[in-house]
Structure formats: C-alpha cells, structure tokens
Amino acid sequence: MSPKPTYRIAAIPGDGIGVDITSAAIQVLDTLATANGAFAFKYTTFDWSSKAYLERGWYMQPDWEAQLKKHDAIYFGAVGWPDVPDHISLWQMILPIRQRMNQYVNVRPTRILKGTHPPVAQLQQKPADLDWIIVRENSEGEYAGQGGTTHGHTAHATATEVAIFTYVGIERIMRFAFETAKARPRRKLTMVTKSNAQRHGMVLWDKVFYEVAKEYEGVVEYDKMLVDAMTVRMVNRPESMDTIVATNLHADILSDLAAALAGSIGIAPSSNLDPTRSCPSMFEPIHGSAPDIAGKGIANPVGAFWSAAEMVRWLGKGELDAVADQFMQAIENVTGNPETRTKDMGGSAGTKAVTEAVCREIER
Ligand code: GGG
Numbered sequence: 001m002s003p004k005p006t007y008r009i010a011a012i013p014g015d016g017i018g019v020d021i022t023s024a025a026i027q028v029l030d031t032l033a034t035a036n037g038a039f040a041f042k043y044t045t046f047d048w049s050s051k052a053y054l055e056r057g058w059y060m061q062p063d064w065e066a067q068l069k070k071h072d073a074i075y076f077g078a079v080g081w082p083d084v085p086d087h088i089s090l091w092q093m094i095l096p097i098r099q100r101m102n103q104y105v106n107v108r109p110t111r112i113l114k115g116t117h118p119p120v121a122q123l124q125q126k127p128a129d130l131d132w133i134i135v136r137e138n139s140e141g142e143y144a145g146q147g148g149t150t151h152g153h154t155a156h157a158t159a160t161e162v163a164i165f166t167y168v169g170i171e172r173i174m175r176f177a178f179e180t181a182k183a184r185p186r187r188k189l190t191m192v193t194k195s196n197a198q199r200h201g202m203v204l205w206d207k208v209f210y211e212v213a214k215e216y217e218g219v220v221e222y223d224k225m226l227v228d229a230m231t232v233r234m235v236n237r238p239e240s241m242d243t244i245v246a247t248n249l250h251a252d253i254l255s256d257l258a259a260a261l262a263g264s265i266g267i268a269p270s271s272n273l274d275p276t277r278s279c280p281s282m283f284e285p286i287h288g289s290a291p292d293i294a295g296k297g298i299a300n301p302v303g304a305f306w307s308a309a310e311m312v313r314w315l316g317k318g319e320l321d322a323v324a325d326q327f328m329q330a331i332e333n334v335t336g337n338p339e340t341r342t343k344d345m346g347g348s349a350g351t352k353a354v355t356e357a358v359c360r361e362i363e364r
Pocket of ligand 1: 078285286287
C-alpha cells in the first residue's frame with residue numbers, strides 16, 4: 001500500500017482579512033483531508049506582511065524563493081495595509097512571487113453561487129447566464145515593473161510605466177486559454193485588448209491570438225473585444241461569453257467587475273499557476289485586505305474556500321477532482337442557507353459561523 005500523500009502548503013496570511021480567511025481556509029482544508037482520509041496537508045506559515053515590514057523593514061527573507069520551492073503549493077490571503085504604500089506591499093511580495101515562481105497564468109472563475117444576489121435583473125432571473133473563466137496573463141504588461149521617474153518632486157516630475165508584451169508570453173497564455181475553452185461545454189473564447197489605441201503591444205496580442213486560433217478552428221468558437229466594449233457586454237449579454245483571455249491589467253479589472261456582477265467580490269477565487277509545475281502555484285481570493293473589517297470576524301471566507309478547492313484540484317492532477325467538486329458543493333450548500341451568509345451576501349453570519357457550517361457540510 002502506498003503512503004497517503006501529504007501536500008506541503010506554504011501559507012501566507014498577509015494583511016488584514018487575509019489573516020482571518022487563511023485560518024478559516026486551513027480549518028476547512030484539514031476537515032476535508034480528515035473526512036477523505038486519502039491525503040493530508042502540512043503547513044508552513046510565513047509571517048510576510050505589511051505589519052512585519054513596518055516592524056523589521058522587510059517582507060520576505062532573502063532566500064524566500066528557496067523556501068517557497070520546498071512546498072507543493074502556496075496559499076495566500078491578502079496584501080495591503082494603510083501605513084504602507086500599495087505599490088510597495090505589492091512589489092515586496094505578491095508580484096515577485098508570481099514572477100519568480102513562473103506563475104504566468106491567473107485563472108479567475110466566476111459564476112453565481114447559490115444565495116448570492118446579482119445586481120443585474122437578467123442575472124437575478126437566469127443566474128446560469130454568468131459562467132465565465134477569466135484567464136489573466138500574470139507576468140507581463142503594465143505589471144512587468146518597467147519604467148522610471150525623473151525630476152523628483154518638481155513641477156516637471158515625470159514618470160513612465162512601460163508595458164512589456166512578448167511573443168512568447170502572449171503565445172503561452174493564448175494556448176492556455178484555448179485549451180481551457182476547449183475543455184468547457186460551450187467551447188467559446190473571447191480575447192480582450194485595446195488594440196485600437198495601444199498600437200504596439202496590443203496589436204501583437206491580436207496577431208498572436210489569430211495565429212494560435214488557427215489550431216483551434218472548428219473546435220473553439222472565438223471572438224475579439226475591445227476592453228471598454230467588453231465591460232458593456234459583461235453587463236448586457238453575460239450569456240454570450242464563456243472563457244475570456246486578457247492582459248494582466250485588463251483582466252484584473254474585468255475580474256472585479258465579474259465578481260460584482262456575480263453578487264460579491266468576497267466569493268471570487270484565483271489560481272496563479274505555473275503550468276509547467278516546476279514551481280509551486282499560488283491560490284488566493286481576489287479580494288484585498290479590507291483593513292476596515294480586519295480582525296472583526298465578519299469577512300466572507302467563501303472566496304478563500306473556493307480558492308482552496310481550486311488548490312485541491314491542482315494538487316490532485318486529476319485525481320482529486322471529485323473531492324474538489326464535493327468541497328464546492330459544501331460551500332454552495334452553505335451559501336444557499338440564509339443563516340450562514342455574511343453581510344456582503346445579505347446575511348449576518350460571521351466568518352466563524354460560515355467556516356463551521358462548511359466543515360459540517362464536508363463531514364456529512
Ligand atoms: N488576495 C488578493 C490581494 O491581496 N490582492 C491585492 C491586489 O491588489 N492585488 C493585485 C493583483 O492581484 O494584481
């Protein structure tokens with residue numbers, strides 16, 4: 001008999017409600033492992049946070065890459081705290097992790113879970129009309145970190161933010177997006193750019209998209225949208241889309257809109273993937289650290305649980321899909337009950353009550 005796999009998880013709670021929802025996710029993951037019996041989790045918790053930065057002057061140790069690479073996956077809460085400029089907290093932790101761990105894909109599924117209240121009438125009547133996977137390019141574009149400032153604090157202060165787009169970077173994300181679309185029942189892919197106004201990088205996106213599309217002719221139905229028109233289509237014709245691929249910046253914005261259309265940003269998950277599996281992939285809810293409600297026990301842990309379910313799916317390499325599906329069913333049984341919804345979902349339950357309810361559903 002082969003020993004049961006123990007997945008080594010690097011847990012980075014980070015800031016604000018990231019701490020609240022990471023401990024909730026660990027409680028639920030452990031319940032899932034115990035109930036299933038065929039696998040276990042072993043966690044290393046890293047105190048990489050803005051609070052730690054303010055005390056000691058750094059987020060991550062110099063050997064952080066080696067430390068993370070000892071793990072099978074990274075579970076991340078949230079980053080950002082009022083006393084630290086956001087560009088520092090992002091560039092001291094989350095963005096270097098995505099870049100150096102080769103997590104060039106960020107998958108952001110959105111659908112309307114039971115019990116959520118979408119703000120658009122069409123979706124209130126037909127929630128199934130919103131069922132999207134947003135594939136976010138996760139390593140390039142405006143997030144490449146290129147640019148500079150000159151003339152300091154003078155009236156001539158000048159700053160450049162250089163968006164980097166490479167053929168290799170675009171081709172690999174397009175291929176991932178087409179494969180994702182191909183595996184879904186509707187087999188539809190919408191590619192988003194702003195290639196009318198941004199005439200270099202975005203035009204390269206269009207070109208590579210149509211090149212890769214040739215390989216999927218007759219297999220995946222595809223179309224192209226400008227990002228501004230895309231926001232309108234997401235609101236007015238949600239049923240017309242399935243898989244969406246966009247740049248780092250565009251997809252970051254579109255996925256927040258998608259989550260709001262689905263009823264709450266508190267439910268939305270994300271998977272930062274290294275499809276080559278040479279580095280650990282990272283799983284995090286898309287919401288931020290919400291300092292105003294941090295530590296109050298009222299944060300919605302559903303986005304964190306959904307992210308954890310995606311982590312289980314990824315770790316299982318196809319072997320744990322049924323377990324991940326069971327986990328998702330447990331989450332939806334809980335969101336479907338008005339007694340166990342948080343405030344953003346129209347309820348009054350706290351993080352603890354929702355967490356315990358999901359654990360009970362898993363144990364049933
Ligand atoms: N849990 C996600 C989080 O902390 N997000 C903060 C944020 O602004 N991230 C930027 C990004 O996802 O690109």
